[in-house]
Amino acid sequence: MTSSAATSSDQIRRIIACEHHDPFEVLGMHPVWSEGSSHLVVRAFRPDATSVEVARMDTHEVCGQLEQSDPAGFFEGPIASDDHPFPYLLRVTYPDASVDLRPDPYAFPPVLSDYDLHLITEGSHQNLYDKMGAHRIELNGIRGVSFVVWAPAAQRVSIVGDFNRWDGRTHVMRARGASGIWELFVPDLEEAALYKFEIKGQDGTIRLKTDPFAFRMEFRPQTAGIVHTITDTIWSDEKWMRHRAEADLAHGPVSIYEVHLGSWRRNPNGNGTLGYRDLAHQLVDYAKEMGFTHLELMPVAEHPLDQSWGYQVLGYYAPTSRFGTPDDFQYFVNHCHLNGIGVLLDWVPAHFPSDDHGLARFDGTALYEHEDPRQGAHPD
Numbered sequence: 389m390t391s392s393a394a395t396s397s398d399q400i401r402r403i404i405a406c407e408h409h410d411p412f413e414v415l416g417m418h419p420v421w422s423e424g425s426s427h428l429v430v431r432a433f434r435p436d437a438t439s440v441e442v443a444r445m446d447t448h449e450v451c452g453q454l455e456q457s458d459p460a461g462f463f464e465g466p467i468a469s470d471d472h473p474f475p476y477l478l479r480v481t482y483p484d485a486s487v488d489l490r491p492d493p494y495a496f497p498p499v500l501s502d503y504d505l506h507l508i509t510e511g512s513h514q515n516l517y518d519k520m521g522a523h524r525i526e527l528n529g530i531r532g533v534s535f536v537v538w539a540p541a542a543q544r545v546s547i548v549g550d551f552n553r554w555d556g557r558t559h560v561m562r563a564r565g566a567s568g569i570w571e572l573f574v575p576d577l578e579e580a581a582l583y584k585f586e587i588k589g590q591d592g593t594i595r596l597k598t599d600p601f602a603f604r605m606e607f608r609p610q611t612a613g614i615v616h617t618i619t620d621t622i623w624s625d626e627k628w629m630r631h632r633a634e635a636d637l638a639h640g641p642v643s644i645y646e647v648h649l650g651s652w653r654r655n656p657n658g659n660g661t662l663g664y665r666d667l668a669h670q671l672v673d674y675a676k677e678m679g680f681t682h683l684e685l686m687p688v689a690e691h692p693l694d695q696s697w698g699y700q701v702l703g704y705y706a707p708t709s710r711f712g713t714p715d716d717f718q719y720f721v722n723h724c725h726l727n728g729i730g731v732l733l734d735w736v737p738a739h740f741p742s743d744d745h746g747l748a749r750f751d752g753t754a755l756y757e758h759e760d761p762r763q764g765a766h767p768d
Contacts, residue, residue: 395431395457395464403433404460404557406544406588411560416494417473420466428467430454430476432492435461435557437480442467445475445491461557475528491575493559496527498571499534505567508538517705521601522583522615525573532575533615535561535583537599539751540568541590547572548596549583549612556586556594582612584745589752598702598745600756605690607709611745622718625725632730644732645680647671648697649688649711664707664716668723675729682730688717689736692743699739702746740764 395414402408403415415433419426430442430452440463442452454463467476476495480488500508500519507513523534535547545563546556551574561570585597598605602613650661653670662670675683687698690706698708707717724731740757742748747756758764 395462400458400462404458404462406546406557406560408560409563412494412562416492417467417476419473428473429464430467430478430492431462431464432478432480432494433462433557434478434480435555436482437461437463438483439481441479443477443479443489445477448477448489450479451476475530491530491532493572493574496530496573496575498562498564499525499527499573500536500564500569500571505564505569508569509567517601517603521599521603521705522613524577524579524615524617527573527575530575532573533577533581534571534573535585535599536569536571537561537585537601538568539570539585539587539755541751541753541755542570542587543590543592544588545570546586547574547583548586549581551577551581551583554584577615579615579617581615582606583615584612587751589749591752593752595749595752596745597750600703600705600747600750602690602703602706604714605703605706605709608692608694611692611743613703613706616714618714618718622715623722625722628725628728642682643680644682644684645675645678646684646686648686650694650697661711664712664720667711668720672724672727672729676727680729682732683724684732685734687734687736692741692746696739696741698734699736700741701736701739702741702743704735738766 399414403411408414415431417428417430420429432440432454434440440454441450442454443450452465452467454465456462457464476492477489478492504513504519520536520538524531525534537545539545545561547559547561548554548556552558559572559574561572563570583599585599587595587597589595598611599613603618604614604616606612606614649667653662655662671683687701688707689698689701690703690708691698691700692702693700707714721731750756
């Protein structure tokens with residue numbers, strides 16, 4: 389390795405300690421100037437790896453063997469090329485002889501635009517759920533998942549999951565200036581991947597947090613978010629939506645049946661509660677027979693405790709996995725609409741559960757709650 393390619397010991401130390409303010413400044417592919425000319429260098433931090441190679445994305449041809457600059461797993465080296473950056477893969481080998489071949493997350497640009505950051509910062513973004521959380525997207529021609537989280541007081545945020553052995557050292561996220569937003573695109577990641585945010589707070593404490601914007605979460609008592617894409621393919625309720633838009637709701641007849649899905653009717657097979665799809669048919673039949681126009685669902689947003697009846701919400705964007713998947717919940721609502729039954733959802737911000745994996749002290753500060761519990765907690 390030429391001296392011009394070598395990274396300073398301080399930069400390496402900060403990357404290994406996960407203390408670098410901008411890991412993209414060091415990791416990934418970079419041009420290095422030496423004696424009036426330049427060449428490309430690739431740097432990667434892969435703890436526990438025995439070797440790291442660089443391969444062209446189009447041909448998978450190996451074009452560089454990275455040297456281990458630090459035994460903690462920092463690899464770097466010059467790349468045989470025409471000095472122009474190109475799409476590449478990292479071929480990482482581990483002691484058990486397993487090989488991981490995929491694009492380098494630190495080779496991709498930011499996902500959020502400056503305009504998105506502006507709207508988020510001033511509190512006027514009307515579609516945060518389209519930007520925050522986990523979203524399957526295509527970036528530079530590569531499919532993967534964009535992860536975005538708000539943690540303004542954090543010293544460092546990493547995305548961890550079953551795809552990186554839950555190791556917070558390998559996918560440290562990019563801080564977007566003073567916005568408090570952290571983001572990272574993880575290429576080749578598929579639907580149903582499990583994930584959490586590993587957040588190092590102001591006090592140095594590391595917390596594993598479930599994504600506040602997750603569309604799907606694990607079945608309790610597990611608490612990870614699940615990468616899930618919401619699609620429109622399930623909806624066939626155009627007639628109902630037109631009727632709702634034209635109806636005079638202020639003066640028309642309304643009869644609402646409030647119901648807790650978990651206790652309305654038990655599964656006759658003795659397997660606990662009914663799922664969203666069974667409930668769709670049985671509950672709609674009952675509501676029509678009794679003359680109700682609407683179902684009001686007691687909270688179905690994800691919550692950790694059955695006994696709370698859903699009033700201890702941790703995932704406002706995730707229908708609880710107790711009764712099935714988000715697709716199953718869409719089926720439930722669609723079936724209600726097809727049968728002329730409207731659906732009202734209880735939304736509960738009044739209770740604030742203090743579960744470690746949830747919103748409490750999210751970035752080491754009272755980010756989502758009141759700093760003074762005498763004002764923020766109202767048990768009655």
